[in-house]
Amino acid sequence: MIKKFLIVMVLFFSFSATANADTLHEVKKGDSLSKIAKMYKVTVNDLRTWNKLKKDNIYIKQKIIVQKPTNVKTATKPVPKPVGNKPVAPIITEIIVQPGQVKSEQVVNPPVLVDEAKQLTESGQAIYLLLLDIAPRLEGIPYLYAGNTIAGFDCSGFIHFIHSQAGLNLTRKSSESYFAESATVVNPIVGDLVFFENTYKEGISHMGIYLGNNEFIHAGTKGVEIARLDSVYWKDHFVSFKRFHSVSVN
Template identity: 65%
Template sequence: MFKKVLLVTVLMFSFAATASASTNTLYEVKKGDSLSSIAKTYKITVNDLLTWNKLSKDSIFVKQKLIVLKPTIVKTSTKTPQTVVATKPVSPVKPQTVEKPVQVKAEELITSPGPLLDEAKPLSSNGQAIYSLSVDFAGRMQGIPYLNAGITMAGFDCSGFIYFVYTQAGLKISRQSSEGYFASSAPVTNPIVGDLVFFENTYGIGISHMGIYIGNNEFIHAGTKGVEKATLDLPYWKEHFVSFKRFHAVSVN
């Protein structure tokens, strides 16, 4: 009994520490700010800001969100992976008012197709940590504008958003299009928070859009209105939905 109480206490303390740290991850640029002044405030270097935010130049703009805390690199755990209870999406309910979402723009990327593998395996302990960080970080990106082929805090397209969020959480993946990520991940029957959700024929033939599943039949994605939450209950998304999938690198080997 004492060991169980101790374990719960340690887990609660760890979660609180992670949440506290993540609130200081982003800084919204204000009038008069410069990379050097922001770096001085947070006791980091201008090069840190350029690297963490994948900026190619030192110009910034008001209300731009910048990472000011070194992204956490998750180390692989040697412990036995914990069992993750999958949550099955709620059956979509047809809304009375139909609102067609803004069409997603095409991505100017080279796809990297690969073989479709069997059903995704459960998350490893390392994968659980990456998913937790990814979903938390994705939620903080809401409001960042759409930018075709964008992979920085200045703007994202749908797959650029996926690439940025998961790499910041410690996952080593290459930059690909939605079709490329679809081909290099495994299908999931019962998705959990943090899995990928794919759509087809949103602006062209084939896999053309993706997002991150956040539970309750909802997902977060980068569309033409910017990073935002959406629901799979909407007729448009139900019509174009393909499947849930999972990166191989977060699964049990």
């Protein structure tokens, strides 16, 4: 068991080292796209494409992707489940339960799920590894309604951007549409989607990426940030963990 764990961890860190090549440059006073392009020996058109910029305008502290995203088709080993505190599926909708918090007599059978997520494909495993590398490096980018570039994100725009950078061909849609196009996860792993309801409107209205240990990253009103699922607000609005069909085994 220990030998298997060590092999998986070596593969994980080896792949993460490749993913770390997708360097971010923080814009400083006096920077321009042409200056940044020259600095990193790429073209201005490359910067526009990788960052989905429609204009050449940039601002101080903006984070610019300055190297082509890694090809995700090289990974062949499965992603291990999170080490440490194992994520526990909510016993009742809208409640996140930490390991050891529930006594045996309190446990109830989960509801029957019509569309339960299947395991990740090999390309899905690779995409999840890249998601976990890319997403935290975008922390601090401001909130922008309907935004899906590093100039600013809304929640579904953030999901679209990081999945696209990780190699998934994903159409830009609302969190409600993404909810409908994904399957429910009973035992979430890091990289899975997490959905919320009744935040700024009724029904499914917000989403993020699960990071393990009851944390998730999302584009909220304060910008891209890491938050806790067991906080009062998010616990009250939690719906479920889900997984895109496109990264799952058919």
